[in-house]
């Protein structure tokens with residue numbers, strides 16, 4: 560992008576502004592702040608700026624207010640010190656003049672986004688003179704707004720944030736110091752379990768939390784009650800957990816924090832992992848497990864962290880994530896952390912300064928660690944080399 564003259568051009572920028580929102584307010588704006596230098600540079604160059612992003616995982620074709628980007632538009636306006644109108648109906652044309660910035664409503668409201676529908680991608684491409692892919696956090700998705708649009712836009716290029724992430728992670732992960740420990744948690748179980756198979760070949764120890772840990776607990780034959788887990792992935796989990804010297808160790812939680820409902824005021828109790836009842840949900844790793852995991856992190860040469868290990872937004876279930884965040888910060892090893900909820904946890908526990916590199920990517924960063932070529936990078940490379 561920095562090589563192009565953008566004056567007077569219509570520039571469509573794909574950012575990853577998928578941030579946590581609660582009651583219409585952005586609760587962690589790390590991803591928004593990471594995108595600011597790119598946006599500011601394009602405005603300063605005299606372009607008409609259209610920003611495109613997803614938020615959450617709405618059902619396509621069914622716009623719902625809870626997934627609106629309005630809170631992001633408001634926060635962006637504050638940070639940029641200028642108006643950032645949200646454009647709700649934009650796919651057939653956007654009114655924007657040079658020097659203006661508009662945010663296009665959640666791209667996942669459009670049917671065809673996630674299957675990279677060609678007519679949809681062509682419409683996106685028709686909105687602009689230049690398409691800038693800057694959403695490192697979504698670079699692992701082959702969607703219309705991350706991939707197809709880059710095939711059809713008159714010019715498609717990488718943005719500064721995407722380039723910087725690729726450079727920094729590439730440097731950090733070339734010849735990593737051992738032992739290499741990954742912490743993978745969060746709620747996106749089905750997509751991350753497959754990533755774990757590849758990660759298990761790369762790292763020495765794989766610490767799992769959240770719904771992923773629950774899947775391993777269930778795979779070991781324990782009752783997980785009503786906990787979030789992936790019932791049709793028990794075989795994969797069992798296979799990964801099986802002792803294999805070439806693959807990462809996967810220590811499973813021995814104690815957990817449970818409740819009978821998912822809410823901030825739910826009554827939490829600590830129990831052994833084999834004592835979970837049918838009407839209970841596992842919402843955090845237990846204190847004993849957290850200490851054991853913290854010790855593993857203290858001895859790590861390199862740490863990769865993606866995803867909280869419990870529902871840290873609720874105080875009663877925050878201990879595991881807090882203990883691990885502090886352990887990662889205190890570890891002398893080189894630490895790389897990323898992902899929407901992970902950034903929120905880093906903010907909450909004030910450990911940003913003690914993490915060696917913080918990425919805006921979650922799943923994308925895990926796939927990068929696996930050594931995969933990210934689809935968005937592949938298409939941009941193809942466009943740039945004319946192949």
Ligand code: 3PG
Nearest residue numbers: 575577696697899921922
């Ligand atoms: C993320 O938060 O990991 C990215 O924004 C991608 O979101 P997705 O996993 O819903 O595609």
Ligand code: MG
Nearest residue numbers: 898899900921
């Ligand atoms: Mg995420």
